[in-house]
Each structure stands twice: as C-alpha cells, then as structure tokens.
Amino acid sequence: MRRALILPLLLLAACDVPEAGDPEALKVAPVLDTPEAVDNQTFAKPLEARVVNVDLDLDLDFTGKKVSGTAMLDLIAKPGVEQVILDNDGLDIASVTDGEGKPLEYEVGEEVEGKGAPLTITMGDAREVTIAYSASDAAALQWLSPEQTAGGKQPYLFSQGQATLNRTWIPTQDSPGIRQTWSARITAPEELTVVMSGLSQGDPEAVEGGQDGKKRRAFTFEMDKPVAPYLIAIAAGDIVFRELGPRSGVWSEPAMIEAAAAELTDTEKMIDAAEELYGPYRWGRYDMIVLPPSFPYGGMENPVMTFLTPTFIAGDKSLTGLVAHELAHSWSGNLVTNAVWGDGWLNEGVTSYFENRIVEQVYGKERAEQEAALSYANIETTLAEVGADAPGTALHTESTGEELVGSAIAYDKGSFFLRTVEHEVGRERFDAWLRQWFDNHAFQPATSKMILDDMMKNLVESPEEAERLKLREWIFEPGLPDNVYKPDPKAFAEVDAAAKAFADNRTLDEKAWAGWSSAERQRFLAKLPRELDNAELAALDEALKLSANRNNEELFLWLDLAMANQYEAAVPQTEQFLAMVGRAKFVRPLFTTLWGEGAWGQMIAKRTYAETRDSYHSVTQGAVDKVMGRTSS
Template sequence: MRFLSAFSLLLLAACNPPETGDPSAPKVAPILTTEDARDDQTFAEPEKARVTHIDLDLDLDFEREMVSGSAMLDIIADKGVDTVILDSDGLKIDSISDADGKPLQYKVGDIVEGKGAPLSVEMGDAREITITYSASDAAALQWLAPEQTAGGKHPYLLSQGQATLNRTWIPTQDSPGIRQTWSARITAPEELTVVMSGLSEDDPETLDDGRRAFTFEMDKPVAPYLIAIAAGDIVFKELGPRSGVWSEPSMIDAAASELADTEAMIDAAEKLYGDYRWGRYDMIVLPPSFPYGGMENPVMTFLTPTFIAGDRSLTGLVAHELAHSWSGNLVTNANWTDSWLNEGVTSYFENRIVEEIYGKKRADQEAALSFAAIEETLAEVGNDAPGTALHQPANTDPVGSAIVYDKGAFFLRTVEGIVGRDRFDAWLTQWFDNHAFQPATSAMILADMEENLVKDEAEAEKLKLREWIYEPGLPDNVARPGAAAFAEVDAAAKAFTADRTLDTASWAKWTSAERQRFLAKIPRKMSNADLAALDDALSLSGSGNNEELFLWLELAMQNRYEAAVPTTEKFLTEVGRRKFVAPLFEALMDQGSWGQPIAKRIYAKTRSGYHAVTRGTVDAMVNG
C-alpha cells in the first residue's frame, strides 16, 4: 500500500555533507515547518532564522556555582531577516557582538513561566554572533559540595538538559527540532576532569592559573537538550574498542563490572538496526543525586549509580540509553507532544537488545512488567483520558511514563506481531536511515508506516495504526504478554495473599524482574506482623537491588510500617533518582498525621542534595 507524502516538500533544509565524521550526517540539519512540528516551548522562529552551530568557551566557577564566558552562534536566515530569537532562562547577558566585534542591540523579553524569556538579537546582515554571559542558579546544573560525593574531597558538577533546561546555561534555540552542531572549550580547577557529550579533541591543556582547559566537538547536528557536561574527580576504564566508563575512583571497578556487556550490546544493536553512527559509546556513572535512571547524551550516556546491583540484573537501563543512539538522538521528536517517538521506540528497541544479550525469558518478563505499568495507569486515570494517547497535544495533562515509554513499545510489539519480525525490522531500519539526524512527528511515522510497511487495506485495518497513535487507551489488537512469563511468580503471590505462605527458596533463584513482579502482586494492605515476617524471610531492607528495595519501602510506607522508616530515610538521603524519591514522599504524605511529619523532616534534610528536576516534583507534594 503506497501513500504519497508531502512532508519532504515542507522541509527547510541545507544538507551540505560534513568535513569529518559520518558522511551521511548533514552539517546543517533540516527542520520541519508543518503545524504539528511547531514547538510551543521555544520562543525561536526557526523558519526565519535559526542556530546551526554553537561554540562555547566557558569557565566553571565552583565557589560561586556559576559558568561564565561566551557562546558563538552560527545562524542561517531568510534574506532580509535581521533578528534572531533565542531562548534564555536566567542568563546574565553582558554583551552581544558580530564576527568583527561590533556590538549588536538585543532585548530580553518578558518572562513566561516554564519557558524563560525570549532573547531577541538585532543581527542585521551578521550570521555569526558572540554572546558574552554568565549563568548562576541554572536549573540544568547541579553543583555538589565535596561531602556530597563518594570521594568527599572535591566538588562535582553535572547537567540535565531535557526537556527545556539547557536554556538556563546556554543561550541558543532550545528546541528538539532545531538540531545544532557544537564545540566547546571548558576550563576547570586542575584537580578536576571535565567530560561532555561530544568527542574530546585533545589532551587537556594546563593553564597558568591552576586550571586546565578541555576541548570537545560534536560534528553531527543534535537536539540542543543533548548538550551535557560533568566535572569532578573522575577516572576512566575501558570496556571495549569503542566503549568505556567514567566514575569517581571508588566506584569505577563496580561500574565497569556492571557494564561489562556494553560492547556486546552495541554489536547486538547494530545487528538489529544498522551502524552505530556516533564513534564512541562512553558512559559516566554519576553521584546518586542524578534525577533520572539514565540520560542518552551522545557519546557520553549519563547513568545513575542505582542501576548497580552486582549481578547486571538492571542493565536493561543501559540497553535503553544505548538504543537512544538510534531513536531519540538519530531521529528525534520535533517537539515534546511526540516524545513517544523517542521513548516508546527506544523501549521497544531496548527489549530487543535484552533478548539478544540475555535471552527471551528475561526480555518477556521485562516486557510484562512494562505492560503491567500500562494497565495500572489506565486503571488509575481511565481508558478515555486524553493523556493516554501516544501523541499528546499541548495542554494535555500528563499521566506518567507508562504511556510514552510502555504503550509506545507495545504499539511496535503489536505491529511486529502482525507483519512479522523480518518485515518490521527492515521497516524500522529504513526509518532510522531515511530520517537520520532529523526531527520527526507522529504524522511522519504514520505516513512512513503506511507507505513502506503496510502491504494492503486489510492489513491496515488489522494494524489500527492511527488509533494507536492518536486515540486514548489500548486498542483491542494489543499484543498482550503471555501468562507464562510470570506463572510461577504469580502463583507464589497468590499463595502469599491467601495464607502468607512464602517460598524463600524460589525467591533466592528468581530474577530481579520476577522479584519485582512478586512485590507488585502481593496485597497493598498488610499488618505490621505480616510486613515484619516478609522482611525477615526475604531480607528486603538489606537488598542491594534498588528497584526491589524501592518497591519494598513504598509498600512499607503505605502501611505505616514504623520499622522501615530508618531504611526509607537512609534511601532518600542517598538516592536522588526521581523515579524512587517522588513515590516514596507521596506514600508518606498520603499517610496523613503519621507520614507527613516524617516526609517533611526527611525532606528538610535531603532537599538540598536533589537535582532541580527532583525538587520540582517533590516540592509540590511536601510543600504544596
């Protein structure tokens, strides 16, 4: 079945091949000008003037928790356009000039909550401008005192730019649909090492003022939220010919051991969907305050230490971030209403990598956990809630990650099941190839499926593509996971529910996915005696697996189990991952006069150690 697509006619593009790197990568990436591709989270008007390259020259000031220096921007614009609009949120602009150093007039507009303010630069005929500025209190940057690190001797800096936080430390057009190449020179105190989400160009240069300068380049156009930085007392360990890991020295051996399968994962991903196009795949295991499980910054994935379990049982996280090198980094949602194009496609891809490396049983079990998350969300918000559609227009109330991640993945699993794996894989490979280094929309992937995958009208009706993408709930053709994946575990949970029978021998042999399933399936209401017996039999409070420990602590707090409060407090003090922190505070706050004082006491102690992303969520719960 062939459908003519008009999207290629609506691209504003300049696609000169780059001088270095992947010959298929455009130096100036195309943008989309269709209505559904417009991004209401940016002030930019990229159809008139847009940034194509950023060159940063910045100093890191740990005492003042500030970055300062300059950003040189390359711009393309329509003839006669004399103004470029950038995104800025809290930046202190000192001056703006053209390539000859001539001052340019600029204006910082009114602040819009959640967006910052437009920075309008009257550039005239200039197409290269330099902005001298500084950024303090930047929401994207977290400055850690030495005592907040594992080593305890040196400070640490980490960034998290997704979705629109990079405008708090970089003056650019901060929209995923406006892809930009970039380079950087960063200076830091000589005892610290700087890494970024670009390839390091040279060995660091030692300066006369007790600092070192590090240089980086990303010669492929990326979404600006993918520009990332970290600096601290960190060391490197090689994992394979094109992969390695950074972390604080005390953590490097544990991190490298947990990540030993990385090179095999890269090989598996390439076998599935084509070449890895970014050169190296390195990772950095950050301090525990990092707010997410991982962030797919190109050539330098940022990882939470909470995935380190000692048995590689949580390395699906690594498979997920690696898969983003195709879905999200290579082909990127044009705006955040289509974030499922990043996360849902990646979650599907992740599961395929897990199947290749760890086998079908583990992949099926992890998929079943994802499907349970979808069902739980739908049960909570209703099948008709607009937020349960994959494409989520502006002003749609979000309902959680189970839709954009898990429903997105099950959409592709369903399509694969109907058309067959060979046809599906061939289609997804060409999707990545034909849209590499470009933004995309739901309408585009739908048109591509109809043109390049669907064979006839009968198959189109069976696939229900438009219903999956644009309608709430789950279509009735969803490829539900089989009951066999957790048959033994579900039987054990049923026995425990009936008479509190526990099979500790089976628990000891179960995978982490099986243990998580059991903890999710047992009753939500339990007595203190039952909880004490459960903890004693399964040693839950002493678990080294943070996914399992979190599920136990959430259950304990929901039941006002006083004996687990110290462990909960310790966990919330040591872990800043929002996925864990927010639900635990929510569980405590839901317990009224018992839990709220505990939550407020703990949060008063831990808040300063959390990233702004985590604080933003928990503030509304505890202080709202």
C-alpha cells in the same frame, strides 16, 4: 577554540536542506515546516532565523556555582530577516557582538512561566554572533560539595538538559526540532576532569589561574553531527576512566569505578546486538559516566557520553536493561528526534521497544519477556488510575515540555505499539521497516504524522492490514487498542501463583525467591496485598531479607509497601534511602506514599525533605515540591 564551519547557501524549510548523501547534510539538519512540528516551548522562529552551530568557551566556578564565558553562534536566516530569537532562562547577558567584535542590539523580553524569556538579537546581515554571559542557579546544573560525593575531597558538577533546561546555561534555540552542531572549551580547577557529550579533542591544556588564582585546565570537545540542543551535557569532578572495549568505556568517581566497570562488561555485546538489529552506530564512541546518586534519572542518552545513575548497580547485571535503553537512544532519540515534546513517544516508546530487543539478543527471550510483562503492568496500572479513555493516554499529546520520566504511556504504550505491529506483520518485515526509518531520517527531527505516513508507505501492504493494525488509533487515540499483543501469561505464572498463595494464607517460598530473576522479584513485590500488618511485614522482611537487598528497584518496592502500611521499623531505612538517592523514579513515589498516609506520613515526609531537598537536582525537587504542595524556588 574555534573550528571552521562552511555553511551552504540555503533557505530554512526542510525541502531546501541538502539531501542525504551530501556531506553538508550532516552539518545543517532540516527544520520541519508543518503545523504539527511547531514547538510551543521555544521562543525561536527557526523558519525565519536559526542557530546551526554553537561554540562554547566557558569557565566553571565551583565557589560561586556559576558558568561564565561566551557562546558563539552560527546562524542562517531568510533574506531580509534581521533578528534572531533565542531561548534564555535566567542568563546574565553582558554583551552581544558580531563576527568582527562590533556590538549588536539585543533585548531580553518578558518572562513566561516555564519558558524563561526570549533573547532577541538584531543581527542585521551578520551570521555569526557572540554572546558574553554567565549562568548562576541554572536549573540544568547541579553543583555538589565535596561532602556530597563518594570521594569527599573534590566538588562535582553535572547537567541535565531534557526537556527545556539547557536554556538556563546555554543561550541558543532550545528546541528538539532545531538540531545544531557544537564545540566547547571548558576550563576547570586542575584537580577536576571534565567530560561532555561530544568527542574529546586531545589532552587537557594547562591555563593560567582563574579569579581564585588556582591552577586550571582547559578541555575541548566537538560534536560534528547536528543534535537536539537538550543533548548538550557536561560533568566535572574527581573522575577516572575504565575501558570496556574498543569503542566503549566508563567514567566514575574512583570509589565506584570497579563496581561500575563490572556491571557494564556486556556493553560491547549490546552495541553489536543493536547494530545487527538496526544498522551502524554512528557516533564514534559509546562511553558512559556513572554519576553521584543525586542524578534525577535512571539514565540520560547524551551522545557519546551516556549519564547513568549508580542505582542500577546491583552486582549481578540484573538492571542493565537501563544501559540497553540508553544505548538504543543512539538510534531513536538521538539519530531521529521528536520535533516537539508532545511526540516524546518517538524517543521513549521506540527506544523501549528497541531496548527489549537488545535484552532478548544479549540475555535471552525469557528475561526480555519478563521485562516486557513488567512494562505492560505499568500500562494497566496507569490506565486503572487515570481512566482507560483519559486524553493524556494517547501517544501524541499537546506539547507541554513536561518531563517524560516514569510515563507508562510514552515509554510502555509506545513500546507495545511497536511490539504489536511487529507481531502482526512479522519480525523480518518489521525490522526492515524500522531500519529504513532510522536510515532515511538520520540526524533529523520527526513527528507522529511522519512515522504514521512512513508506516503506511513502507510497511503496510494492504487496506485490510492497515485496518487490522489500527495505527492511527494507537498513536492519536487514548487508551489501549484491543489488538494489543499482550505478553505471554506464562512469563510470571510461578510468581503470580506465589503472590496469590501469600495473599490467601501468608505462605512464602524462600527458595523460589532466591532463584528468581529481578523482574520476577519485582513482579512478586508489586503483586503483594497492599494492606499488611506489622507482623506480616516483619515476616516478609525476615524471610526474604528485603531490608538488606542491594537491588534498588526491589528495595524501593519494599520500602514503598512498608510506608503504605505505616511500618515504623522501616522508617529509618526509608529516610536513609531518600537521603542517599535522588532518582525521581524512586523519590517522588516514596514521598507521595508518605504524604498520603495522613499525619503519620506527612510528619516523616516534612522532616526528611527538609534534610534532603537541597541534595536533589531541580528535576527531582520540582516533582517532590508538587507532592508536598510546596512552591518551587
């Protein structure tokens, strides 16, 4: 499958890309040419030659755990440039040809730890190249056996590309600042359904059997808007679809579809709220897929197909702030993307702020304030651990390519930065500014300097206001500026009083607990004394039914507290939790707590990890390997 692509004659600097309003502006996004936009995590030299479109034709081999086929790349280059450099991490390259099928010279360079190896193609005057290749043991891909799925009958595959993992299965320029359109034709066993982060192009087509001789189907997808390449995503398995609204729906395994759909019934309300706040949703559909529990994140904002962990399903919509977060990424992160990973707060911090506004509009101010207070507590905890002036606590950091998940700086400090600005200038002015930021930078990369400059130009009204806002300090300096707009202390007044009562005299109010929101319960558990004896832990569990809790955020906090106190009664459930859940947010801290408990905890950690490691995605494996002092393979 090959779609027509008409490319304008242009150079590569941002000033030469078609202006907003030109139809071709949606096809070829600018590459920033400023020093702060240089991505040190890519081998590419996009100001010389760059990829503007990727056309994949791949087969999924579940037996060999391998993808193979071709990637056809459309390129643009400056006059006289005859080579293009791609990112590649472990790909097996069979051949490289031009648009007429003629072989092109290529070279795989020396491997660099954490980056892979450059793939340099001498394309001459060719602007279309086809790479025949295969990818085995790709870090972005997790292949699950039937036994690792809810159905137990069919295998499963899903990808996770952020930050720089997609180069392990797609040969392209794997940098968030080099946006690309893409299309794909994917063949898979006929029993399986394939979804991707692009719009499906009609019904699947029956095709001849693969090497195993079994019948197969081909699925086609297209993303006609330029996106950061880490947002190309795929999932395949025994999955079914449930419509949620006129432009939204959810996929999952059949055993989970009812619970998933019930938890997501507010999706259309969230889309409406987001559009009312910051403008139209520009991606067509907003579908989601609830993946098996080994998915390493809470969610991943892949365009038109958000990937979600099943751990957000609590039965009462108490954790659907996660859905609001991933939806908000359709503006901050997908529409306007950090050009380099050192500016990851432009994705996550802006999105976390936006998420809270959606929650306020759909679920009310009280819930939004409580969830904001939890975020603020994350900042305080992090700064207490690493130091208020630690260099890594600035929003803008040196680009390292490391994951942002769980970062109280990129997510929470970034959110409170915008929350503080909103409070200082007023919501009406702030919302008008943020909306124009999305509109004027749609489908383009951005940097911290750009958003600061934009604030100074389009938001700040006087030098005195600029001084009061402390914009540069928020973005480029460590720690938390003293003008931070703190959450209302009343948000958790009752809960904090209850936690203090327990700390002082071990008093528990079971009726109050039963009536609390999930945010309140999480706050209470986080505020409990860190040192408790077995009798006190048993009383807590019995009174609050913690071991039977269906809310994974609350259950995690209980198990972490229990392991920190070497509570033997909770060890079997902790081991079961670690065997069933692959979300790094839960798995990494639990192993960290166990490892810190000396011989007792390390014995449990080693025993459990020996059983669970192979069931985790490479993202979670890498995180736990560091905790355990183990070298990742």
